[in-house]
Amino acid sequence: xxxxxxxxxxxxxxxxxxxxxxxxxxxxxxxxxxxxxxxxxxxxxxxxxxxxxxxxxxxxxxxxxxxxxxxxxxxxxxxxxxxxxxxxxxxxxxxxxxxxxxxxxxxxxxxxxxxxxxxxxxxxxxxxxxxxxxxxxxxxxxxxxx
Amino acid sequence: xxxxxxxxxxxxxxxxxxxxxxxxxxxxxxxxxxxxxxxxxxxxxxxxxxxxxxxxxxxxxxxxxxxxxxxxxxxxxxxxxxxxxxxxxxxxxxxxxxxxxxxxxxxxxxxxxxxxxxxxxxxxxxxxxxxxxxxxxxxxxxxxxxxxxxxxxxxxxxxxxxxxxxxxxxxxxxxxxxxxxxxxxxxxxxxxxxxxxxxxxxxxxxxxxxxxxxxxxxxxxxxxxxxxxxxxxxxxxxxxxxxxxxxxxxxxxxxxxxxxxxxxxxxxxxxxxxxxxxxxxxxxxxxxxxxxxxxxxxxxxxxx
Numbered sequence: 001x002x003x004x005x006x007x008x009x010x011x012x013x014x015x016x017x018x019x020x021x022x023x024x025x026x027x028x029x030x031x032x033x034x035x036x037x038x039x040x041x042x043x044x045x046x047x048x049x050x051x052x053x054x055x056x057x058x059x060x061x062x063x064x065x066x067x068x069x070x071x072x073x074x075x076x077x078x079x080x081x082x083x084x085x086x087x088x089x090x091x092x093x094x095x096x097x098x099x100x101x102x103x104x105x106x107x108x109x110x111x112x113x114x115x116x117x118x119x120x121x122x123x124x125x126x127x128x129x130x131x132x133x134x135x136x137x138x139x140x141x142x143x144x145x146x
Numbered sequence: 147x148x149x150x151x152x153x154x155x156x157x158x159x160x161x162x163x164x165x166x167x168x169x170x171x172x173x174x175x176x177x178x179x180x181x182x183x184x185x186x187x188x189x190x191x192x193x194x195x196x197x198x199x200x201x202x203x204x205x206x207x208x209x210x211x212x213x214x215x216x217x218x219x220x221x222x223x224x225x226x227x228x229x230x231x232x233x234x235x236x237x238x239x240x241x242x243x244x245x246x247x248x249x250x251x252x253x254x255x256x257x258x259x260x261x262x263x264x265x266x267x268x269x270x271x272x273x274x275x276x277x278x279x280x281x282x283x284x285x286x287x288x289x290x291x292x293x294x295x296x297x298x299x300x301x302x303x304x305x306x307x308x309x310x311x312x313x314x315x316x317x318x319x320x321x322x323x324x325x326x327x328x329x330x331x332x333x334x335x336x337x338x339x340x341x342x343x344x345x346x347x348x349x350x351x352x353x354x355x356x357x358x359x360x361x362x363x364x365x366x367x368x369x370x371x372x373x374x375x376x377x378x379x380x381x382x383x384x385x386x387x388x389x390x391x392x393x394x395x396x397x398x399x400x401x402x403x404x405x406x407x408x409x410x411x412x413x414x415x416x417x418x419x420x421x422x423x424x425x426x427x428x429x430x431x432x433x434x435x436x437x438x439x440x441x442x443x444x445x446x447x448x449x450x
Contacts, residue, residue: 027191027194031191031194034191082189082192082244084189084191084194085190085191088191120208121208122190
């Protein structure tokens with residue numbers, strides 16, 4: 001597995017935190033993260049067509065990824081309240097990639113998801129939804145800078 | 147029977163009216179001695195975000211399965227789980243959860259394998275409870291440990307394995323997956339692309355009634371007996387007197403349909419094939435059908 005040191009600082013912090021927690025505390029931290037996922041900016045609330053569905057996730061989650069003129073990545077996501085795990089996954093990506101450069105996002109290792117150490121509490125098939133989020137985000141970034 | 151049945155008129159027409167409870171009934175009976183409420187969800191965090199007061203959580207992924215052997219808990223493991231959750235052998239257990247009670251029905255079915263007698267479902271699950279603005283709490287349940295006996299799991303009465311399916315050919319099989327999964331257009335449920343199998347299609351001769359058709363879309367509660375009969379007995383011709391096997395992708399949605407056949411319609415012998423399509427669709431040497439038609443049943447065979 002990739003070393004924590006090879007992750008962008010916010011993702012490294014999140015992964016380190018998860019690795020230090022017991023199962024019950026991991027659930028609580030995930031809930032905290034789910035609650036921290038901000039609402040979509042208004043422009044998307046009126047334009048759901050700008051959003052892309054992440055079909056790897058079991059619950060409807062939609063993302064929007066843009067790279068601005070300073071080469072900074074902005075990530076937005078929305079997922080239903082009754083799917084807190086999906087919201088938590090989206091929130092991790094939100095906190096982890098926002099403000100990074102396009103190249104930094106592309107360099108995030110895909111085994112990052114395994115580094116969160118969630119296998120004990122969440123079925124591996126569900127955890128793969130999180131990988132879907134990350135892979136799609138990277139693809140969007142790649143498209144944006146192409 | 148620890149707690150009396152819900153006399154709600156909607157349930158009286160069912161084969162076993164006592165297997166369902168209404169939200170009103172549960173709200174009035176919460177905290178009763180001999181009644182335990184169990185929440186079982188797909189989303190592992192939902193219970194923590196708020197649950198019915200006093201309800202304990204049973205997680206299908208981490209608590210009902212064994213770690214290395216791909217199987218459910220054994221008798222020791224189940225007894226240990228029940229003791230830890232504070233459930234007595236004589237308790238009435240009411241299950242509820244997200245996704246119209248998929249996982250609640252699945253947990254109930256697993257409890258059934260251990261012969262726990264009084265198992266019921268909160269009709270409509272989390273959704274109905276929430277839509278009615280009923281109370282949730284974040285306080286974890288705190289039930290005293292119990293002394294649950296070790297009961298050997300019964301894998302014959304309500305559970306089918308792949309070799310049971312092979313022997314069963316010629317008798318009714320119910321596939322409750324989406325029409326696209328059934329016909330072989332796709333190997334996984336539309337929203338679950340990662341839970342696939344190596345082949346797409348269905349078990350030969352299985353008829354298709356997607357599980358969601360058993361519930362009222364708006365409330366998530368089971369449909370009436372007449373509607374369920376029209377669906378299972380009318381539309382696809384199942385017979386309550388004939389042994390029937392139900393399956394889906396991993397056995398959880400079919401537990402929901404199994405419950406309807408067994409307790410609401412009174413099917414005499416209905417088993418859930420929990421290996422389901424993720425197993426059958428990846429097994430070497432078994433026949434499948436790729437079509438929206440059931441196809442012919444092969445000759446029954448004694449093993450796969």
